[in-house]
Amino acid sequence: MNAPTPAEALAPPALAAPAAVSAAERAARQQQIVAALRPLLPAHALLHSREDTVPYECDGLTAYRALPLAVALPETEAQVAAVLKACHAIGVPVVARGAGTGLSGGAMPHTEGLVLSLAKFNKILKLDPLARTAVVQCGVRNLAISEAAAPFGLYYAPDPSSQIACTIGGNVAENSGGVHCLKYGLTVHNVLKVRGFTAEGEAVEFGSDALDCAGLDLLAVVIGSEGMLAVTTEVTVKLTPKPQLARCIMASFGDVRDAGNAVAAVIAAGIIPAGLEMMDKPMTAAVEDFVRAGYDLDAAAILLCESDGTPEEVEEEIGRMLAVLGGCGATRLQVSESEAQRLTFWSGRKNAFPASGRISPDYMCMDSTIPRKRLADILIAIAEMEKKYELRCCNVFHAGDGNLHPLILFDANDPDQLHRCEQFGADILETSVALGGTVTGEHGVGVEKLSSMCVQFSPEERTQMVAVKTAFDPVGTLNPGKVIPTLHRCAEYGRMHVKKGLLPFPELERF
Amino acid sequence: MADAALDAIVDRVRAARADKTPLAITGGGTKAFYGGPVTGAPLDVRPLAGISSYEPSELVVTVRAGTPLAELEAALAEKGQCLPFEPPRFAAGGTVGGMVAAGLSGPARPAVGGVRDYVLGATLLNGKAEVVSFGGQVMKNVAGYDVSRLLAGSMGLLGVLCEVSLKVLPQPVAAATLRFELDEAAALRQLNTWGGQPLPLSASAWWDGMLVLRLAGAAAAVQSAKRALGGEVIDAALAAGFWQGMRDQTDEFFVGAAKAVQGGATLWRLAVPQTAPPLGLPGEQLLEWGGAQRWVVTSAPAPALRDVAARAGGHATAFRGGAQGDAFAPVAPALMTIHRGLKHAFDPDRIFNPGRLYPEL
Numbered sequence: 085m086n087a088p089t090p091a092e093a094l095a096p097p098a099l100a101a102p103a104a105v106s107a108a109e110r111a112a113r114q115q116q117i118v119a120a121l122r123p124l125l126p127a128h129a130l131l132h133s134r135e136d137t138v139p140y141e142c143d144g145l146t147a148y149r150a151l152p153l154a155v156a157l158p159e160t161e162a163q164v165a166a167v168l169k170a171c172h173a174i175g176v177p178v179v180a181r182g183a184g185t186g187l188s189g190g191a192m193p194h195t196e197g198l199v200l201s202l203a204k205f206n207k208i209l210k211l212d213p214l215a216r217t218a219v220v221q222c223g224v225r226n227l228a229i230s231e232a233a234a235p236f237g238l239y240y241a242p243d244p245s246s247q248i249a250c251t252i253g254g255n256v257a258e259n260s261g262g263v264h265c266l267k268y269g270l271t272v273h274n275v276l277k278v279r280g281f282t283a284e285g286e287a288v289e290f291g292s293d294a295l296d297c298a299g300l301d302l303l304a305v306v307i308g309s310e311g312m313l314a315v316t317t318e319v320t321v322k323l324t325p326k327p328q329l330a331r332c333i334m335a336s337f338g339d340v341r342d343a344g345n346a347v348a349a350v351i352a353a354g355i356i357p358a359g360l361e362m363m364d365k366p367m368t369a370a371v372e373d374f375v376r377a378g379y380d381l382d383a384a385a386i387l388l389c390e391s392d393g394t395p396e397e398v399e400e401e402i403g404r405m406l407a408v409l410g411g412c413g414a415t416r417l418q419v420s421e422s423e424a425q426r427l428t429f430w431s432g433r434k435n436a437f438p439a440s441g442r443i444s445p446d447y448m449c450m451d452s453t454i455p456r457k458r459l460a461d462i463l464i465a466i467a468e469m470e471k472k473y474e475l476r477c478c479n480v481f482h483a484g485d486g487n488l489h490p491l492i493l494f495d496a497n498d499p500d501q502l503h504r505c506e507q508f509g510a511d512i513l514e515t516s517v518a519l520g521g522t523v524t525g526e527h528g529v530g531v532e533k534l535s536s537m538c539v540q541f542s543p544e545e546r547t548q549m550v551a552v553k554t555a556f557d558p559v560g561t562l563n564p565g566k567v568i569p570t571l572h573r574c575a576e577y578g579r580m581h582v583k584k585g586l587l588p589f590p591e592l593e594r595f
Numbered sequence: 596m597a598d599a600a601l602d603a604i605v606d607r608v609r610a611a612r613a614d615k616t617p618l619a620i621t622g623g624g625t626k627a628f629y630g631g632p633v634t635g636a637p638l639d640v641r642p643l644a645g646i647s648s649y650e651p652s653e654l655v656v657t658v659r660a661g662t663p664l665a666e667l668e669a670a671l672a673e674k675g676q677c678l679p680f681e682p683p684r685f686a687a688g689g690t691v692g693g694m695v696a697a698g699l700s701g702p703a704r705p706a707v708g709g710v711r712d713y714v715l716g717a718t719l720l721n722g723k724a725e726v727v728s729f730g731g732q733v734m735k736n737v738a739g740y741d742v743s744r745l746l747a748g749s750m751g752l753l754g755v756l757c758e759v760s761l762k763v764l765p766q767p768v769a770a771a772t773l774r775f776e777l778d779e780a781a782a783l784r785q786l787n788t789w790g791g792q793p794l795p796l797s798a799s800a801w802w803d804g805m806l807v808l809r810l811a812g813a814a815a816a817v818q819s820a821k822r823a824l825g826g827e828v829i830d831a832a833l834a835a836g837f838w839q840g841m842r843d844q845t846d847e848f849f850v851g852a853a854k855a856v857q858g859g860a861t862l863w864r865l866a867v868p869q870t871a872p873p874l875g876l877p878g879e880q881l882l883e884w885g886g887a888q889r890w891v892v893t894s895a896p897a898p899a900l901r902d903v904a905a906r907a908g909g910h911a912t913a914f915r916g917g918a919q920g921d922a923f924a925p926v927a928p929a930l931m932t933i934h935r936g937l938k939h940a941f942d943p944d945r946i947f948n949p950g951r952l953y954p955e956l
Contacts, residue, residue, distance in 0.1 A: 294908065354675055524736075
């Protein structure tokens with residue numbers, strides 16, 4: 085859970101309920117939508133009373149909330165098409181929603197719009213073990229695909245931490261990763277085809293059952309587009325043969341710089357681990373208290389380094405990994421001797437978020453990515469920021485990918501702490517960009533990182549992205565206000581946010 | 596990237612935009628045969644050359660688009676790394692930009708992914724003469740739309756590629772090539788059965804009753820798979836030559852295809868599901884990618900090929916030869932609307948490579 089913070093403090097101006105719209109106008113608009121959609125859906129599939137729509141007011145980023153005018157829960161593709169056509173005709177914004185586990189507010193409703201819940205599209209339509217593909221509806225949970233494929237010795241490789249709950253449709257929207265994506269790829273590498281609907285309600289298929297398709301590779305841009313280019317209803321995924329064996333090394337380091345260097349050294353040795361994760365000392369203490377996995381509490385940082393494959397292959401690779409980690413100054417090295425022990429090693433990493441929830445009233449999770457070689461630099465920078473903002477921060481990293489998840493601990497009931505936490509987070513993101521990275525590795529921009537997009541992209545680049553959006557959705561019906569900040573917003577952000585004294589004329593008073 | 600070579604190209608684009616004169620983006624010209632004919636003044640991107648940054652431990656290389664592909668591959672090989680998707684070279688002189696724009700991948704494609712799977716970021720000169728960058732130099736990046744991957748296979752439709760960042764990987768430690776006598780249906784069945792097992796499959800080719808299979812990966816994994824699969828082991832040097840011939844289309848099959856194309860036939864590339872049964876088309880046929888890529892040399896009319904491919908769940912490209920302006924299978928009307936929208940979004944005056952992908956774009 086992210087911090088419950090006052091929506092009005094954070095909500096982008098464009099998304100807050102426009103003051104100009106009176107309650108009466110809103111009610112009239114709602115009536116218009118309900119009247120347009122009622123003939124298209126069964127009565128139970130259209131919600132508009134406050135008590136029915138409140139559960140949809142936020143996704144996994146609970147700090148940002150907005151009440152939609154209505155929620156539609158279509159049960160067939162024909163109903164999805166009809167709802168989209170109707171909304172397009174009367175100019176109603178549509179926000180598609182899966183399980184609502186996203187961490188960036190990508191599925192936060194539009195106050196003037198409709199939430200299109202695809203929860204009822206929850207069937208696995210076809211699983212072809214010979215072709216190693218599964219055709220699933222968008223609302224099927226990520227883990228359910230692997231469970232269905234398991235009897236055939238296959239699985240769906242991307243495994244975001246939320247995989248027991250998150251849906252494949254949401255994974256497509258966010259281009260989700262997981263702890264194994266360095267070796268097995270992201271959603272974009274594991275999806276063959278997406279079936280869905282344009283903003284106008286026209287059926288489209290991106291990709292194909294072959295390895296490529298004619299024309300532009302639209303699938304590549306639809307994946308990760310956060311529900312802004314099309315509505316996904318069906319996904320054809322690739323299934324991967326399950327490795328015969330996996331073993332994990334748990335390595336302790338007395339210094340974060342040694343741990344960071346070890347990550348680079350493993351890769352430099354020509355090894356692509358199945359998973360390579362890092363936890364710092366505060367994080368390790370928090371998770372050990374929670375899962376009692378026997379983590380080394382004296383270590384400044386712990387690395388989890390996994391090898392998978394045939395037994396011979398794993399033995400060979402574990403040997404090479406141990407040599408590299410030992411050579412980088414590991415103070416303790418432990419190799420899992422059983423599947424149970426391997427899962428114990430991972431239990432802490434997988435429970436980093438709930439463990440943080442136990443030691444602090446609130447936390448805010450960042451998601452930037454940096455070049456691997458800068459891991460130690462960012463850790464040291466974050467330690468400095470802890471002093472500057474007087475807040476604690478626990479760090480878990482998908483170290484192999486350079487993807488950081490610093491968890492800033494704070495108490496949202498203290499407005500000053502909330503303010504410092506926001507500044508701390510923005511500082512981490514901007515430092516990541518300055519180190520050659522990106523503001524979001526896998527959680528998406530949503531509404532949360534709109535301002536950070538101003539730091540990473542030029543006005544021309546943002547305009548170009550808006551033009552891409554327009555090519556798919558000329559009127560801007562789908563998920564408006566997300567991902568690409570307006571030029572105005574960036575100007576405001578630039579004014580309010582002095583970037584490490586690099587802003588022109590820092591001596592000028594601005595407020 | 597501010598420099599004289601780029602400035603000169605930006606000026607050309609600005610002028611072309613002002614005069615509304617189209618430009619044909621060119622590199623080494625090694626793939627000039629591929630796609631529709633372009634009427635436009637040549638815009639040579641080879642002055643944009645050089646590897647901008649390469650750090651082997653990051654598994655990322657950033658390289659300017661006019662850099663010869665051979666130069667990039669040599670730099671990677673020096674550090675024991677490679678472009679795992681084995682882009683076809685066809686002839687000497689091809690550039691990195693051409694590799695990305697054509698989006699073609701070689702024998703290892705089904706095992707490791709294609710060009711677009713390795714594109715991490717790109718700098719593009721769009722039709723408004725703006726230099727814009729998307730993606731980055733890190734493995735995971737979901738900030739904004741993934742425009743850089745969209746550029747892979749875009750045939751220069753959306754702009755001039757100036758620089759790309761690519762994920763690279765260590766070269767496989769070990770490899771082995773096996774040969775099996777199998778008819779087409781049996782080979783397809785066998786390839787798909789193996790594909791579902793945790794085997795280090797790396798490439799396959801079937802032609803004329805013979806299936807050739809490459810294993811690659813950790814030494815232990817290759818050894819145990821070799822034992823498990825049987826077949827005739829091919830000498831390593833001979834095998835390396837064979838796979839290079841597959842990759843660059845210099846193999847006997849493609850030499851024969853080139854002659855047939857001169858005689859009026861067409862070399863078709865059919866991308867279909869790996870499990871698609873034998874297609875029963877007339878003419879010589881070579882299967883790659885575990886059955887997912889099928890090369891057919893035939894004089895049969897385009898609609899016949901397109902129909903067979905579509906019914907199998909794929910599409911057919913007139914790779915060499917064929918009617919002008921009809922290289923690529925048409926896309927559904929709703930998708931063509933998006934194509935037109937994207938062309939307009941990047942190149943509103945339609946100055947880049949008009950007709951290379953589809954006549955109307």
